[in-house]
Amino acid sequence: MANGSRQAAWEFFGAELKRRREDAALTQVELGARVFVSGGYIGQFEQAIRKPQLDVAQRIDEVLQTDGIFERLCRKLIDDPRYADYFAHVVELERLATRICEFAPTVVPGLLQTQEYARAFTIAANPFKTDEYVDEIVTARLERSRILDDAARPEYWVTLHENVLRIPVGGPGAMAEQLERIARLMRERTAVVTVLPYAAGAHAAMGGMLQLMEFQDAPPVAYTETSFSGTLVDEPAVVKRAHRAYDLLRVATLSPEASLAMVESAAEDFRLCVSTT
Template identity: 55%
Template sequence: MFAPLRHLRIGWRFFGSELKRYREAAGLTQQELGDVVFVSGSYVGQFEQAIRRPQLDIAQRMDTALDTGGLLARMCAELVNGSPYDAYFAPVAELEPQALTICEYAPTYVPGLLQTPEYTRATMAPRAALKTTPDVDVVLATRAERAKLLDTSEDPTLWVILHEVLLRIAVGGPAVMAAQLNHIVQRVSEHRLIVQVLPFSAGAAAAVGGMFQLMTFADAPPVVYCEAAHTGILVDEPSRVGRYQQTYDLLRAAALSPEASLDLIESAARTLTP
């Protein structure tokens, strides 16, 4: 396992144990603390078990409620800063291995879990001149670590909807893109995920923009992760998650069948092959 991730998981378990210790010392139940910091009692329990981790502002409110002298916020900030992922994506990387299902809509780029190293390098090339560009080798290592989810027959079940425009842009050139599309075909043949393509012919449905990922869990409410350029947000408010689920269901209904989608991906790969 990628060493920084193992370290972080141990760190979040320690954070949870400290949170529980301070809460019990204050004589508060999980629900009572949750009421004070504006989250549910079950969420407090998930923080304590390191199933989920709080945003920094929640950690700060818990510090105030429990009179910790800012300890929880400092621990939270340190753990986030120690992650190999961008701060906005780190919680997602922690949640993916715990998910029962991951359903993703990808309108512009192949999802990270399915990217080949060459495709990843190509997506980062336009930002090479920027001083804030992340180290390519670190990105490749973290994505390889995440992709191990697909190397077993266990959860999560992965369902991906790719916009057809994604198939038509030769990221990295014809050879790199053809290899990327064939990699997706290979993953599908291993019965580890379901892929559908949202075709241009879907009309208004094909105009839905913005990547998003739905995750469900055995012992926690579902969440949605939405991403734009250089930023992302994790959504757990039930009504908003429900609207994303409805949108995904509509996209799934408008997309080609898995069989027709695979044919289209294979055809796109052939057009790129000399």
């Protein structure tokens, strides 16, 4: 489903939610209380500013007695075979975010990946999948990264563990190209990237990847991911803890200037490996 069609469908979801809520003689605050979100959230769902998670859509169906219509709509709109079930909603939120902060412990974040890096990583994670499957995943990842080309792009802050610069995904040539792309985005100030060096030792987010997203008219969320699953969190206390963990990471990173120098040096090392083979 194209982005424009998907947004129109979410607008239909919102309009239908408003109609069904008013038919039930409930205010946004009253419906929100019954499905365990704020009235402001309900208003954002109705305006298609924010998309509800599946469990919220299911609770709305229960309260409004709508025979599963909102669950079915939600499943259809977040169903994209190119993304894992737990990640599809994150992709929608990235498009709405005004600020994204990300920590990557081992792999270049998807928003920064080049085609060759994305392909090598996808094949490594899915060694028995067809070329067609790999192409779909890579295309989806590159489409995600287009939000950084938009004039209204979010502020993008990235902390890379030094692992990310050293693990040769796709071989020296692919890594050199990948690191050169990151360096270019840093120089163009499209993203603020800092590196957490090995010398920093233990850090506040050793459990895995962490992404924080902020929005113009909605509360922030946190997303964490391990090798086989991901969790999207909007509980304010947990999101606050995630922000604190990210702040602690930032304190331990190299400066932007020193980080750029390390990224460029690593890229040059991989280029030398290519030239000597």
